[in-house]
Amino acid sequence: MVEIRELLIDHIGHRCCWGSHPARTWKIHAVEDCNVYVGTLETFLEEREVIRETEPYLGGKIDGKDNTPELGIWELDLRSQFPVLFVPYKETRVKIPNSETVEKCSDCAGQGDIPCPTCNADQEPGFYKENQMSQCPACYGRGLIAHRDGSDTICTKCDGKGKIPCATCGSRGLLKCKTCNGSGSLLTRKIAVVKWKTLSTRKVSATSGAASVPDEIFHRAKGVQLCNTQAYQCTPAYFADSFFLNTFSSDVIADRASVPPTARVICERHTISVVPVTRVTMRHHRQSFSFYIVGYSREVYLKDYYPARFCWGLCPCLEWLKV
Ligand SMILES: [Zn+2]
Numbered sequence: 001m002v003e004i005r006e007l008l009i010d011h012i013g014h015r016c017c018w019g020s021h022p023a024r025t026w027k028i029h030a031v032e033d034c035n036v037y038v039g040t041l042e043t044f045l046e047e048r049e050v051i052r053e054t055e056p057y058l059g060g061k062i063d064g065k066d067n068t069p070e071l072g073i074w075e076l077d078l079r080s081q082f083p084v085l086f087v088p089y090k091e092t093r094v095k096i097p098n099s100e101t102v103e104k105c106s107d108c109a110g111q112g113d114i115p116c117p118t119c120n121a122d123q124e125p126g127f128y129k130e131n132q133m134s135q136c137p138a139c140y141g142r143g144l145i146a147h148r149d150g151s152d153t154i155c156t157k158c159d160g161k162g163k164i165p166c167a168t169c170g171s172r173g174l175l176k177c178k179t180c181n182g183s184g185s186l187l188t189r190k191i192a193v194v195k196w197k198t199l200s201t202r203k204v205s206a207t208s209g210a211a212s213v214p215d216e217i218f219h220r221a222k223g224v225q226l227c228n229t230q231a232y233q234c235t236p237a238y239f240a241d242s243f244f245l246n247t248f249s250s251d252v253i254a255d256r257a258s259v260p261p262t263a264r265v266i267c268e269r270h271t272i273s274v275v276p277v278t279r280v281t282m283r284h285h286r287q288s289f290s291f292y293i294v295g296y297s298r299e300v301y302l303k304d305y306y307p308a309r310f311c312w313g314l315c316p317c318l319e320w321l322k323v
């Protein structure tokens with residue numbers, strides 16, 4: 001009983017605006033055990049997907065399927081990359097052998113150049129006009145600049161020609177295709193993106209006494225494992241003396257996370273733990289409040305209601321003057 005009170009006083013001490021008076025003086029009216037069961041199912045899986053990578057083809061040998069056929073994505077041997085079982089996440093990328101192909105660049109129809117969008121707008125690849133000039137904006141095409149005294153001078157912008165070349169392409173009529181970097185061809189290869197991950201399901205079975213405590217408190221609390229099994233696919237655990245635990249285990253297994261179609265399950269792990277929970281009710285005349293002591297680390301959980309809260313978050317902490 002003394003220990004229970006010490007735990008509460010210590011907990012209140014971490015809240016600067018909560019008064020310790022009720023914790024110190026109110027009577028411990030009731031102490032009840034309301035243990036909680038936590039069940040987990042982890043599914044460790046591997047996911048494989050193919051993506052394509054494209055880059056300009058600048059010549060040279062390619063790793064095509066001339067001699068050896070291309071491997072299917074699940075035929076790739078990735079044993080050297082395999083992570084520790086049940087890691088939360090690992091990703092790796094490998095080139096699929098014999099998967100390279102070279103194709104004509106579709107942006108320039110294999111030409112390596114595209115018609116200039118400024119002076120050859122809307123032209124098909126391969127059709128363009130060279131040396132297209134536009135009117136000089138400085139002299140409006142006259143080639144001369146008029147001055148106030150009536151004299152003219154030669155326009156320096158166009159050298160008196162009245163026309164200037166295309167600023168985008170220098171009136172070549174063509175620009176280098178950016179997609180293929182002027183080569184006209186693209187190299188495409190397939191990349192396997194492989195992800196290992198652990199999907200987790202957790203269930204808490206609290207008796208009505210502990211139902212108001214949030215599940216996270218139990219998930220981080222230390223308990224005792226009643227079972228811990230690992231299999232390709234876990235089946236419900238069997239407890240010869242507890243119908244309740246058998247049902248609880250079945251419920252956890254039935255709640256298995258769904259496996260995406262691009263993935264394969266490697267193995268599963270199923271645990272059930274019991275977390276000791278004590279519910280303590282404190283009373284003073286006709287007032288009362290309850291708190292919980294959770295797990296072997298003896299974490300105190302006290303919901304919103306405590307009879308000596310002063311500032312409601314705006315903290316001048318007058319509390320310390322009163323004690
Ligand atoms: Zn141009």
Ligand SMILES: [Zn+2]
Pocket residue numbers: 136137138139140141142143144155156157158159160161162163
């Ligand atoms: Zn000009």
Ligand SMILES: [Zn+2]
Pocket residue numbers: 105106107108109110111112113177178179180181182183184185
């Ligand atoms: Zn191109």
